[in-house]
Amino acid sequence: MSDLDAMYQEIILDHYKNPHHAGLREPYEAEVHHVNPTCGDEVTLRVHLDSTDDDAVIEDVSYDALGCSISQASVSVLTDLLIGKKVKEALDVHEEFLALMQGRGTVEPDEDVLEDGIAFAGVAKFPARVKCALLGWMAWKDATTQVVARTAGPTEEMA
C-alpha cells in the first residue's frame, strides 16, 4: 500500500463522506471553537457530561467542522470512540491517539483502544496533516477540561 493509500483509508473516506454525530446539539456544558491557523480548518465542538466529578460519563460530543477529509473524519471517529466513556478513560484514548499521531509512523496503534482510529496511523507519516487529525481532539480536550476545571475550582486543573 502506498503512503497515500495508507493515509486515505476507506474508513477515513467513509467517515468523511458520512460523518457520525455531526451537528451541534443541546444540552452541553462547554463549547469551544478551534482553528488550525496555518490552513484555516475550523471546528466548533460541544461536550455534555453527566456530572462534573471524576467519574463523569461523556453523554454527548457534538460538532460543526469545516475542513479536509482528515480533520473531518478524525472528529467523527472521536465521537464514536468517546461518547459513552468515562472522562478518565477518554483521556487515555486521547493520549493514545496523540502518541500515534506524533510518532511519525513508528508507533503501532492499539486497535482495542483506538478502534476505527487506527486508520489514522498512515497520517502520522505526513507531518503537515497531523495537525488536521488532531484539531477535533484538541478541541474536545479543551472543552472537557473547561467543564471539569470550572467545577473543580482554579487550583485543581486536569493534567
Add this chain to the structure above:
Amino acid sequence: MSDLDAMYQEIILDHYKNPHHAGLREPYEAEVHHVNPTCGDEVTLRVHLDSTDDDAVIEDVSYDALGCSISQASVSVLTDLLIGKKVKEALDVHEEFLALMQGRGTVEPDEDVLEDGIAFAGVAKFPARVKCALLGWMAWKDATTQVVARTAGPTEEMA
C-alpha cells in the same frame, strides 16, 4: 609609494599635528555640529561672512574638531583654502574636493584649485575614510547655506 603612504602624506600629518585656524571664534553667522554616526568623529564649525549677498566673502571659518588625522587635517586645509574667498568661489573648491574624494582614486586633482588639498587624493582609495575627509567640508557647506538661505528667504535656496 604605498597606498598607505599616499593617504598619510606629510602635509596631512603636519596639518593634523598643527591644525590651522583651530578653535571657535566670534563673530559668526552660523554654527553647525556634524557627526560621523558610524565612527563618532565630530566637528563644531562656525562661518563668518562679510555680507549675505551673492558676492559675500568668507571672513572666517573657525572650528572645534574631534577625530582622526584625516578628518582633522581636512578641516584645517579647508580653512586655509576658503578663508578670504568669495562664497561662490568657495563652493567651486568644495565641488572639486568632493569630486576628488568620491573618485575612488581615479580623479586627477587640480593643484591650482585645491593647493594642500591635493594631498587627500590618496584618501579617495579608502572608502571608509572618505567620510572622515568630508566631515568638515559638509559642515562648512551646511553652515554657509544656512547663512545665505536665511537671508535669501525660503524660496531661493543654494544649489
Add this chain to the structure above:
Amino acid sequence: MPRNLPGLLDGLELIRQDFPILGRTMADGHPLVYLDSANTSQKPQVVIDTMVDHLERHNANVARAVHQLGGEATEAYEAGREKVAAFIGAQRDEVVFTKNASEALNLVANTLAWAEGDLRVGPGDEVLITEMEHHSNIVPWQLLTERTGATLRWFGLTDDGRLDLSNIDELVNERTKVVSLTWVSNMLGTINPVREIADRAHAAGALVVVDASQAVPQMPVDVVASGADLLAFTGHKVVGPTGIGVLWGCRDVLEKLPPFLGGGEMIRTVTMERSTYADVPSKFEAGTPPIVEAVGLGAAVDYLGHVGMENVRRHEEAITGYLLDGLSSVKGLSILGPKDPHDRGGAVSFELDQVHPHDVAQLLDSRGVAVRAGHHCTKPAHQRYGVQASVRASSYLYTTPEEIDALVEGLEYTKKYFRVD
C-alpha cells in the same frame, strides 16, 4: 501539448537549469513540479553562489569597520541597495532593508502612530485598505487603528474578484489619512488600478502605501510611476533569499517618519538622556542588517534584470493563460478571481467540487506537484466568496506548459481517487 506557447521565455530550458532545485526528484520518483512561487520563489545558482562567495571571502559587519573586509562587506551590502533601487526606479537612499514585506508594512503602520504633524494617525482619522489584502497588510492597520482610536475601512470586492470601487467617493474622504492596498492579489491574482486609486487618495490628502509583494516579482515596476508614497516587497519572492524585505519610500515621507526600531546604526548620536537619528535609510535599519541577504537580493534582481521583467511578465501571461484554460477543462473546478490572463498575476486559486483543498494538494503532491492549500493569508477574501480554503497554483519564470499539464492531469487523478465525477 503545446511546447511553444507564444510569449514563453526564450531558452526556458536554460533558465530552468539555473535553478538547481528544479532538478529534484520527489517521492516515488516524480520530478518536482513547483507551482507555489507566489508563496516563495526558487533561487538560481548565481544567487546562492554570490552568497557563498560573500560568506567565504568577504564576511564582516558593515558601516562600522575601517578594515578591508569591512570595506568589502559594506560595498557589497550597499551595492545590493543600489541594484534594488535601480530595479524599481528608485533613488538608493529611498530603499530601506527590512526583514520581509511584513516588517516593511508594520514599519509604516507603527511609525504613523508616533509621527509628528500631518502624518500622525489619531482619533477620527480613517485608514483605508481592501478586502483582498494579505494578512500582512491588514493586521498592522488593525493594530494601528485600535491603538490610536482611528477607524479602519476597506474597499469590498466584486463577484468577479476585483475591487469594488463604486463607493470610492465615500471611502476616500477628508478623514482618510492612509490608503494601503495590494498591487497584485496573492489569492485572486487581480491587478489593481493602483495609480488611479493613488491619485484619488492624494487628491484627498492621504498617504498611499502599496503592497507590491506580488507585483515586483512579476512585472516591471517603477515606484514613482506607481503613485505610491511607500511601497513594500519581499526578497524571497524575487528569487532572492529569505530574511530580507524592502521598504521604498519617497525621501520626503521617509524623512518625516519617526524611527521604528532603535539601536546600532540608526543613530546620529546617543547620550543616556536622548538620541538623535541618522539620515534615511539608516534611520530605519537598527542593528546589524541582513548583509549576506542584501548581497543575495542584489544578485537576484540582477538575474531578473538580465532576463528582463517585460519578458518575465509576458511569460507569466502566457503560462497563466494556459493554466486558466487547463483548469477550465476540469469539470467541477471553479476559479476564484479574474479569468483573463492579461489583467491578472500568475497566482490562480480554485476549488474542486467535493474534495477539500488539503486533499487536492496532498494528491497532487503525491505526484510531485507542489501547490498551496488553505487561506493563503487572505482569510477575509476567502470569506467574501464563502470559501473556507482553496487550492492555489502559482507559476514563475521557470514554469513550463508541461508542468501545467501535470497539474491538470493530477487534478483528474484526484477526482478519480476521491471518486468524484
Add this chain to the structure above:
Amino acid sequence: MPRNLPGLLDGLELIRQDFPILGRTMADGHPLVYLDSANTSQKPQVVIDTMVDHLERHNANVARAVHQLGGEATEAYEAGREKVAAFIGAQRDEVVFTKNASEALNLVANTLAWAEGDLRVGPGDEVLITEMEHHSNIVPWQLLTERTGATLRWFGLTDDGRLDLSNIDELVNERTKVVSLTWVSNMLGTINPVREIADRAHAAGALVVVDASQAVPQMPVDVVASGADLLAFTGHKVVGPTGIGVLWGCRDVLEKLPPFLGGGEMIRTVTMERSTYADVPSKFEAGTPPIVEAVGLGAAVDYLGHVGMENVRRHEEAITGYLLDGLSSVKGLSILGPKDPHDRGGAVSFELDQVHPHDVAQLLDSRGVAVRAGHHCTKPAHQRYGVQASVRASSYLYTTPEEIDALVEGLEYTKKYFRVD
C-alpha cells in the same frame, strides 16, 4: 612566542581550517588576522554548506504548505529552533526568531507599551538600564519611556569598568518595571552579575531583560539559571548568518505580551473587523521568517556545541589573557575595562596615546590585522570614560596567540609610523 598557551582549544589549526575566510590574503600579501569577532564572527564551512543544501534542495515557505518541499523546509526551520533552544537550555516554544538582537530588544520594549495589566509600562514607571549598554539596548528604552511617560534610569560605571551597584537600593524600587542589562559588555568586556541583579529586580517585581549578544557566543548560557525573563542574542555573532536573532522568553511572559508585528503566520484568525493571534512563538513571527538563516543558525550552534562552550570559554580566557599582556607591553597604550581575563569577555578596547583609533585601525589593516575603531555602538560608555573613540580587538574560538603577536607588532609599527614613542 608561546604557541601553546594553556587553555587553547585542542586542534586549533583544524578548527581554523573550518573557516574558509581565515585563509584569505589581504592587500600587500598579508594573511588575514581577524580580530573583530565581537562585531561579527566568521562562518565555518558547515554553516555555509548547510545553507546551500537548503537553498538548492529544500527551499520552500514554511508552515503554510502541504507539499513535500514545504514539509522539508518547515522541518528544517523548526529543527533550527530546537537546536537553539537546546543550546541555551530553553523550551522550543520559548524561542522566537527575530532579524537580529536589536529587533528582539525592540520587540520587548515595544510590546510593553501596549501590554495589558501588570506588564504595561506607563507614566510614573521606571525602566532601569546601565551606562555600558549597546545602543540597541538604550534607544528602544528611550523610545518606550518617551512615548509612555515613564522614566529611564541607569546604573553608572566604576572607574575600572564595572557596574556601579552602590545605589542599587535606590535604583531598584517599587516603581521599577523593567531592568534591562547586558550580560557581557561589547566594549569593556565586563561580565555583569546578571543573576544577582535579576534576583534584586524580581524581588522588586520588575521584569528582567538580558542582552546576551556577547554572552551566548563566548560562554555556556543557561537561560533559566541566568535569572532573565527575556533574553536576546544575534545569529551572526555565534558563527551563524546575518538576518536572524533570537528572543528567548519564559512562556508565561511571552504569552502575556501583546503582538509586535502583525501579518501572516502570527494570526489565529482574521476578519476585517478584528484578528486573534497564534500561540507563542508564532505570535511574534509575522510574515515569512528567516528560514535559511534558521537552518544556518542551527548548524552554527551545533558546531559550537561540538567544540563545547566550556572549551570555547577557556580558549577565550587564554587568548584574552595573552592579549591583555601583549597590550600592556605597548607603551602609551591604555586599556578600557577590567584587566583580569577571568571575569571578562574577549573584547578589549584601548587607546593609543597621540594616535587616533581610526589611524591605528588603518595602520593595522595595512598589515592585514582587522580591528574595530570608533564608539562600538556604546557612546555613553565612551563618554563616561572621557573617550571619543577607541580601538577594539576581539577574539573568538579561531584566534591564535600568533595573531595577537601580529596585533602587538602592528601597534609598535603604528607608533613608529606616526612617530610616537
